Every structure is written in C-alpha cells, then in structure tokens.
Amino acid sequence: MLRYILGRLIGIVLVLLVVSIIIFLLMHAIPGGPFDEDKMPLPEAAKANILRKYGLDKPLYEQYARYMWAVLHGDFGIPFQSPTETVVGLIGRTWPNSLVLGMVTLLIALPLGILAGALAATHQNTWIDYTATFVSTIGLTIPNFIIAIWLVLFVSVRWKLLPTGGWGHWYDFIMPVIALGLSPLALTSRYTRSSLLEVMRSDFIRTARAKGLSGHQVLWGHVMKNALIPLITIMAPQIPNLITGTIFIESIYRIPGLGQFFVTSIFRRDYPMIMATLLLVALLWSLIYLATDLLYTVVDPRVRLDKKAT
Amino acid sequence: MNKAIAPMFAHNAWLWAAMLILALLVQACAPAAAPAAPAGEAPAAAGEPVKNVLGKEMPADAAPLDQQVYVYPSRNEITFTTIDFYEQVYQRGDALTDLLSDSLTRLDKNFEIQTGAATEWSVDDTGLIWTFKLDPNLMWNDGTPVTANDWVATFQYGADPTHAWDFTWYFNGVIKNWEKAVAGEVPVTDIGVTAVDDHTIQFETQTPAPYLPAMLIYSTTLSKKALETTGPLYNSNVETSVSSGPFKLAEWTKNQRVVYEINPDYKGTNVPYIQKVIVPGYGDGTVLAAYENNEIDFMPAGRISPADMQIIQTDPDLQTQYHPQNGDFRTWYFFFDSQQPPFNDLRVRQVFAHAYDREAIAANVVKQAGIPAYSYLMPGFPDSNSAGFKATYPYDIEKAKQLLADAGFPNGEGFPKQTLKLRTAAAIPLAVAQAYASTLNKELGIDVEVSNMEFKTFMEELNAKPTGIQFGQISYGMDFLDPSNMLGVFLSNGRHNWNNAAFDTLVKEASSMTGDPAARTKMFQDAEKLLVEDVAGIWMHHETPGDLYKPYLKGAALEADKNGMAAMHWPGYSGFSTNLQDIYISNDVSNFRSTPPQ
DSSP states (O other): OHHHHHHHHHHHHHHHHHHHHHHHHHHHHSSOOSOOOSSSOOOHHHHHHHHHHTTTTSOHHHHHHHHHHHHHTTOOOOOTTOTTSOHHHHHHHHHHHHHHHHHHHHHHHHHHHHHHHHHHHHTTTSHHHHHHHHHHHHHHHSOHHHHHHHHIIIIIIITOOSOSOOSSSGGGGHHHHHHHHHHHHHHHHHHHHHHHHHHHTSHHHHHHHHHTOOHHIIIIIIIHHHHHHHHHHHHTTHHHHHHTOOHHHHHHHTOOOSHHHHHHHHHHTOHHHHHHHHHHHHHHHHHHHHHHHHHHHHHOTTOOOSSSOO | OOTTHHHHHHHOHHHHHHHHHHHHHHHHTSOOOOOOOOOOOOOOOSSSOOBOTTOOBOOTTBOOGGGOEEEOOEETTSOOOOSOTTTOSTTSTTSOOOOSSOOSEEEOTTSOEEESSEEEEEEOTTSOEEEEEEOTTOBOTTSOBOOHHHHHHHHHHHHOTTTOOTTGGGGTTTBTTHHHHHTTSSOGGGSSEEEEETTEEEEEBSSOOTTHHHHTTSOOOOOHHHHHHTOTTGGGSTTTOOOOSSEEEEEEETTTEEEEEEOTTOOSSOOOSOOEEEEEEEOTTSHHHHHHTTSOSEEOGGGOOHHHHHHHHHOHHHHHTEEEOOTTTOEEEEEEOTTSTTTTSHHHHHHHHHTOOHHHHIIIIIGGGEEEOSSSSOBTBTTOOGGGGTTTSOOOHHHHHHHHHHTTOGGGTTOOOEEEEEESOOHHHHHHHHHHHHHHHHHHOOOEEEEEEOHHHHHHHHHSSSOSOSEEEEEEOOSSSSHHHHHGGGSTTSSSTTOOHHHHHHHHHHHTOOSOHHHHHHHHHHHHHHHHHTTSEEEEEEEOOEEEEOTTEESGGGSOOTTSOOSOOTTOSSTTBGGGGGOEEBGGGGGTOSSOOO
16 A cells, blocks of 8 residues: 555656646747736837846746756745745745635535435435425536625625625635535535435345344445445545635635636746646645545445555 | 426425525515615814824814725735836736825826926926926935935836836836946946935936926835835835835735825825725625725726626716716727738728727717727827817728728728737727627628737737737827827837838927927827828727716815816826825715724
C-alpha cells in the first residue's frame, strides 16, 4: 500500500510538471500582456520598459526555467496585480476564506444530501420522495449565481434579514452556503437515492431481512456501505471545485476569496497568478483522485489497488 | 393528468402546500414597494454652527458629523494595485483614488480650471517655460512640508524606464525630453520639470502648450520622502501611508474595501464636508440591491446594467435619484483601416456613413444612455460644432446604394466579408453594432459579422503594425478639456490608421497656438471638418451617463451647472476636482439609515 501511495505521489509531481509547461505555453500564446493600452497605444519604449520590468523580454524557455527554479525554492513570484505581496502571500490571504466557505458548504450539503436521498429511497413514490426530487431538480438546473441573487433580493432587500453580503461575521455564511450548497446537495441526494434503490433490491439484502435484521440495521449497516462507492466517485470531484472558490458567489456576496483570481488573472495577463492558481487546482484534483482510490479500499474490502495480490 | 399523479394531488396536502409556496414566490416577483420610512430624527437644535474637524462650517441642513460618511462601491472582482495616479493609472481599479494629495490645478463643475496646490501660474514669451507657484501652507501629515521637489520626484518617477508607468503617452511631445527619458536615452533628471525653489515649479515644453494647466489636473503628487524611504507603493499600507490631501488612508483590506478619513493636518484649499469615505467592493448584479438596501450612497453609471435601467425607469423614486451628466465627453464610433482596400476608397466609407441611422438607433437602442453623434466632439466640449455637421452624412440608403455601385460593388456583390470587431462591448454598444450590421446586411447586401473580442486581444490587434482591425468599434473620452486631446487621437501613426497630413498640420498648429483663441477655434473646427467629411469614423453616439445617488447627498457641486445639468460631474468625488468642497450629507439621511455606516 505504501509503495502504491509513493508511486502515485511521484506520478502527481510529473503531472504537475507537464501541466506547468502546458499552462506556460498557453498563457504566453494569448495576445496582449500585463500592460494597458486603453486609450492611446503605448510608445515602443514604454512598452519595452514594462516588458523588461516583468522579465517578459527574455525568450520563453529562459522565462520558464527561471520560473521553475524559483518555484523549487518556494518562490512563486509576485502577482502583477498586487505587487506589495507575493503570490504565496496572496493565495495565503484569500484561499482560507474560500476553503472555509467550501468546507462548511460540503459539511452541510453532503450529509443533508445523503439523508435526503436515503429518505427518498426508503419512502419511494411518497410525498417525501417527490419533495426531495423537486428540491434536487431546482438545485441541479438553476445556476448557483441566480439562486444567490434571488437570495439577496429577498432576504436582504425585501425582508431586510441580512446585509447584502460581506465577510467576517457568522451570519455572512448563511446565504453563500445555501447558494453554493444546493447543487452538491441535489447531486448527492439523487445519486444516493438511485444507488440505495439498486442495492436494496439485491439478494443479500433480502437475506439480511430474512435473517431478521431491522430496517435501520439493514440500511445503515449493509445498504449504505455498498451504495457508497458510486457516491464517492460522484462526490469527490465536487470538492476541488468548492474549496477553490467560485467567482460568482464570491463576487455577489463580497467574499475576499480565491475564486475571482482564476478569471481576472487571465484578463489581466497576471502570469505568476495564472500559473499558481492553475497548478493549485491541478494539485488538488490529483490529491482528490488519490484519496478516493484509497477510500475505495476502506469501503470495499474487495478492491485491490496494487497490481500483485498480497 | 397522468393516472399516477392525479390521486397524488388529490390526497397530498403537502403537494398543494408546495404549489402555494411557489405561487407566493411568483407573486413576490412583483416590484418591491418602497421601504417604509422610519420616523426622522429631530434636526439638531439651533445654536452655534457646527464645524468639522478642519474648521469648515457645516451647512444648516447637514446631518450630524458622525453621519458625514460617503459610501461608494468599487468593483470587487478587480484587485486594484494602487490608489496613486503616478504609480499606475489603469491599475487603480474604479475605487475612489487620488485623495491623498493635491494636484496643481483642479476642475470645477463647469469644467473650468481652478487653482489647486498651485496658487498661480504663468508662461513666458516663448510660450515654452511655465512657472507654477505653490501654496506654501501644504504639509504632509508626517510633518514634512510639501515642496516643488515632491512634484519633480513624482514626474521623474513617471518617466523612469524601470518604473514602466502606463500613462507615459500623456506627456509625449509636451514636456521637454520626456520621450527620451522614457526610452532611457537621457537620465530622468533631464526632463522639463524642475524646482526653482521650494515653492516654485518650472515646466519646460517642447512646443507652446497652452493647454498645460488643463493637463495638470493629473498631478497629484507623491511624497519624495516616502518614495525614498518606503518606495512607490507606500500608500498600499496604512502604516507607511502619508497624505497631504484632504483625506488620509484609514484602512485598506485588500479585495474588500478602502476607507479614507478626513485628514486633520490638511492645509490646502480643497476642504471637504465629508468626514469619512468608505469604498467597499461590490460585484455586478448586486450594486442596485445594495443601493436600495441603503448600504451605498452612489451608484455610478458604469455599474447600471440595462436590467437595472428598466427598474429605474419604472420606479418614480429611483427616477428622481437618477442624474444624467456629460461624463468625460465620450464619443462612440466605428472606424476603418483607411489604408487598405476596400476602405481606402472614400466612396466606400461614405456608403457606410450613409447607412448608419443614428437617430433611430439612439431612440430605440441607446435611449437614455446617449445622444446621437453627428461629429466627434460632443456638444459642450470646447470648439465642438455638432450642429455644423448634422447634414454631412444623413441616413440615406438610396445614396448609399448609389455610392456602392459607383465604387464597383453593385448591390454589395464582390464586397469582401467584413468582421465588425468590438472591444468587450457592453450591452448597448453591442446592440448598436448588431443593429448596424443588420442594416448593412439587409439593405446593402454587405456581409458583416459582429465579433465581440476580449479587451487586450482587441488592443493587440488594433495597435499591431500593420493594424489587424479593418472595421471596428471603439470609444474615446477626454483626458483634459482641450480639442488637442480628443482630436489628437486621430493623428497619423496614432491609434487609427487614417493618416491625413492636412489634419495633422491643422491640429498640431492649433494645439500650440497662443494669443488668438478665435483663430485656434477655427483651426480645430476645420480639422474636425476633415475628420467628418473624410469619414475617419462613423460617429455613433455621445454618452450621457447617469448616476444614481441618494437625495440626502447635497451641495453646490451637485446643483445645476451653467448648462443646467445637475449631477456629480466628471471626475466625480476626486482630488482632481473641486467637487470635494461642496458635497455633504443632509439630515434627510435619517430617513434612509439610522446609524452611520462603519
């Protein structure tokens, strides 16, 4: 097992290397640069000054080599859009906010989703099932930023229960968590429901019932464990998306998170930030996939990850 | 209904409850009623006039000092790098900036130049040497006096090649040795900005520049001492920030908000009533909600989306709070690559000119956002002559068809397919472009496709030599109030590939002409005549941006200007303007917010 994990980690490093080259080439292929010519074109000399200041006048391979050398020393550069701090500092300042919001959302949405799905499955075709399905459909079809704006209009402007946004108080979590959480909740609930229904029909469950085990024991002891594998496959990819922040929700609720930088860095051609944010996402995805593979072995003892049998 | 569902509805109270809730939600979509106004506080007892921290006497109807807080929204999806003009202009985001020092001159609401940090100025007989006398009282709040050396250091920093300032083009051709210093050919100490003594600055220009005082509204100085001790980003942190202006930096929480407080050590003349300015970041889509929720006092025109506009137009309260103004005299226009076929043929450009129905488009698409443009300079801008060009290229499809046939493309046959390129156009310019393309397609048989390009990609293509944009749409708003600024955009080898030598001569001569205003005006108007008649561009509309602001925002700056326009004039609540001196919060504010914003 340990060898397996080690092998995977080395693989992740290689993936990040390849990803970094791809991102580097792509972002330099986009026309324009970190200079602004909103009104009049920049005179040649001024443009040359700006490019020299950012080290962009050197050939691409040299820029890449310098960048990777610095990265190996933990220096991800200085963001063009915030030159008083480092990239690491900027991410360190903004990511925790997105992380906390994402984790709270997951901790609320996932269990609620599983519960809703379980209720729906065990009370199939009753009002409980239909309500759960209705809420799921809303969560899956309506984009989260529309739900977010609706919440602002009603909860803040109409009913004056909360300010339109902000960060730093416990109540600032309420609206973003609802807006962000509805979709993962819906997804989890749907997949839990269908997964449970499928498992509930299997022979070994009938055996368990026949042996005299109560409904609860069957559900939580046997059905749920078996239903978990497809659930893990579906839910795990939600995590990197949620914890790196989403530009819309953070923009609407004025949360100083990392989400906006994924988009604005590209518009501003802030090359250090682009590299850092995309490498972060690549790393998180790789780690999540590793974690889910390991989780399978815990949930289902039949799963073997190593090539040779132990 | 399906057999399975009908009994479901019949028997399930819960389903009916869900439908009821849905119905309530739908009904609730009706526009919100105005919030009930809480009872207003009794006005302050009559007696001694109230004075603020700087000793300025507050108007009789002003709210108490702790309510003199102005909240203005910036865009929270932009990390603005700096709040100083001479650090990076375009990286200041749209926060309120340049409040931490005085500029040499200021604009008032009638767009006239007023004294600022400079109490007087004069130019010598050659027209090349300007002498600006500084207000000797000005002080930085770290105890250092404000001197001419601060301005010299600031301008040198602007020209410094290692700084790579993004606004160096502004002084190209104006300040002596400016371009050479930017290119690194001469040291920055050679530029034509010198300190004769502590309170006298001398500017030396390359040719006579009578508009120099107007240009110098953009001269909010940095502190030489702070530049040397901390560095140019000294205002990015409260600990290292120094101010000689009406406000000082109280808080800058990156990606959240900036807070300015009145500077009790301010010794200049731009004395504000407002004691505190809060600039939180707001995302698009929530600004109007925040305005209606009384979280912000001002909603700038740039944040009002067409959907918001519809809400404003149907709400009588909001309509009274909507104040159109001239903005920065911004003109939108279509332009061509006039050096390459097919647009190198004047007749082809004239076809396009006659095909633009500016009155109909202004009435149906642009509406409140602008007025139809018959020329480049907006009515109200110095030397504009809009009425004189009204009849030059009226909407005339028959004439257009005739010209198209003359040019060799009867009914549009053989005319190369065009891509009309836009620069990240917002809803209105995009709709205008689509309407225009539709006319060209349908009426003239010219195949035009609209392409809304990303901002920097567009600029790269535009500025490439040779230019990559054959047919595009863009706008320009003034930087200072002189025709040389606006008309200078069309000089040869500039932004647009039109290149007319006669135009260049007229503009350059008129720009440096002193002593005969009438002749200068005539030259500029002749230049504009060339611009319009030679179809350098197809003038779409002049923007009339309207801001929303609360009725408790009062003051002489907001009352009607000499043209009857009552609004917060460009550049808004800024150190470049005298607006700061004449805006306050009146005691009506208690009808909107009971506690001052924190």
